[in-house]
Amino acid sequence: MEFLRAERGVTESEIDEIEMELALSFPESLRELYKNHNGSEPEPYVYENPELQISTVVSRILPLISEKGAGTAITSYNILIRDRRLAPQHFFPFAVDSGGDYFLMNTQTGNVFFLRSDNFPEVEVVSLGLTLDSFWQALTDE
Incomplete structure (x- = not known):
């Protein structure tokens, strides 16, 4: 597993500040x-x-x-979770697919979900039954 073209890493204090601002507590895997x-x-x-x-x-x-x-996870959180209420407040968008659907983490459990919007305006939040680490391991080549 590789991660390419990263922006600068976020510091612990920046993460702490964002957690306070959003009233969330990120699991260690998301912080890392x-x-x-x-x-x-x-x-x-x-x-x-x-x-x-x-x-x-x-x-x-x-x-x-x-x-x-670039559009940030915070902007996506504010739009998807706070404004549109498409998932519970403790779900945080951490990745996006090529069609504009989001991968969310339940910050209380560390589990990964998929926000599917194929039938917009109806959306579906689907549990993948994976932690963040197992999610990365589940990815494959084309």
């Missing part, structure tokens, strides 16, 4: 992701789960902080 691979592209990047009828490409990890002007 942002410290080491903020805004990067995973390689391999294909996620398939025939049981859940999901076949998609993880385009990038949403940066927590971006110095390149």
Whole structure:
């Protein structure tokens, strides 16, 4: 597993500040992701789960902080969770697929979910039954 084209890593104090601002507590795996691979592209990047009828490409990890002007995970959180209320407040978007659907982490359990919007305006939040580490291990080449 590699993470390519990352932005600068986020510091512990920056993560602490963001957690306070959002009233969330990130699991250690998510904190490590942002410290080491903020805004990067995973390689391999294909996620398939025939049981859940999901076949998609993880385009990038949403940066927590971006110095390149990229849309951030915080902006996505505010739009998806706070404004549109598409998932519970303790779910945090950490990655996006090529179609604009999001991968979310339940910050209380560390489990990964997929926010599917194929039938927008109806959306579906699907549990992948994976932790963040097992999610990265589940990605394959095309």
